[in-house]
Amino acid sequence: MLKVIFAVLALLVAAVILVLAISTTANPDLPREVANHDKKSAEPEIAPVPDPATARVIAISAQPAPRTDDVRVTSMQWIPGGQFEMGALNTVPDEFPPHVVELDGFWMDTTEVTNREFEEFVDATGYVTTAERPPELRSIQPDSELANVQILPEMNKPGSICSLQLSSRDDIDPQKGAYSWWQYVPGANWMHPEGADSTIEDRMEHPVVHVSWLDAKAWCDWAGKKLPTESQWEFAARGKRSGAIYPWGDDLKPDGNWRHNIWQGEFPIKDTGEDGFARTAPVKSYPANDFGLYEITGNVWEWCADYYQQEYYAVSPSKNPPGPEFSYDPQEPDIIKRVQRGGSFMCSDQYCVGYRVSARMKGEEDTGAFHTGFRCVVTPDMLIHTTK
DSSP states (O other), X not given: OHHHHHHHHHHHHHHHHHHGGGOOOOOTTOOHHHHTOOTTSOOOOBOOOOOTTTOOOOEEOOOOOOOOOOGGGTTEEEEOOEEEEESOSSSOGGGOSOEEEEEOOEEEESSOOBHHHHHHHHHHHOOOOGGGXXXXXXXXXXXXXXXXXXXXXXXXXXXXEEEOOOSSGGGOOTTTGGGGTEEEEETOBTTBTTSTTOOOTTOTTSBOOSOOHHHHHHHHHHHTOBOOOHHHHHHHHHTTOTTOSBTTBSOSSXXXXXXXXXXXXXXXXXXXXXXXXXXXXXXXXXXXXTTSOSSSSSSSEEEEEEEOBTTGGGTOBSBSOOOOSSOBOTTOTTBOEXXXXXXXXXXXXXXXXXXXXXXXXXXXXXXXXXXXXXOOEEOGGGOSOOOO
């Protein structure tokens, strides 16, 4: 019986980042002191909560991009920094409270990292992603009772998480819920997005997927970049627009046109592909936002540097918030989570609605999926060469 429990646990841990995508509620009773765990550090400057009547104010810095011949920023956009309202009112708990954040300028990748770019990294370094290795349950908190859980040998196969194609709602098992369509697929990885028999040969300009947070950080280290903080990501995604729901405004389909790659149709039965794609889209398939960033929402979820905490917004510093010092998800406190942003082609108004610029998601840091990728940032202090 114990072996059966361990086998089920291994699947649950592997699939958790996707199952959580259907959650739209969180524990509102998390003690505030948990979010401000490090009692040895100085008390942070708590970000003010804007008055609702004036909260939709955003100030963009006029500071130009530093002059540089650093080649890393040639395919990036300068985000001049400024002050903005992060989060949202009347929403799920982890997007509350809205609070004023001030950021210094930074460069952000114009697009999500593509299969071609990731292949260059693998060819140069020989790197092997977490999906290509047997599962190790690296995301268990070290003091957790789950720390000594062992994976059964027959479950210990390289792979990642994909979504099954259902034919009707009759295929949804009420006992399994979301597990009726999410499945751990042996052989699925960044080179084989839907499993061992699939390929990326005709998808080299699509965003790389099945990358864990650890994989994304490894690519950043190689490229001399880093993952954006959650506040950098949201500021860039908002694209100079005050309090808008989407990067371009509040209308999901302005002038009847789809502006990003999300799910249309009955979820999770059939994506009609009305926006042009039923899976990932090549980068630069949709118009860029005001900062020149493509597919900042939709297409694939994007990893951020931050640990996930549901109530971090209540204690976040107002200047360049770095994110919390440790992970705490009240729904799964034993699992180390990192923030994901932007939604994906699997998001719809019937499901996670993760394509709103304020929407937050969390995922196990050692687990990728077929709708998870990343983009990077460079800050002025990282520049190698500057010119005057």
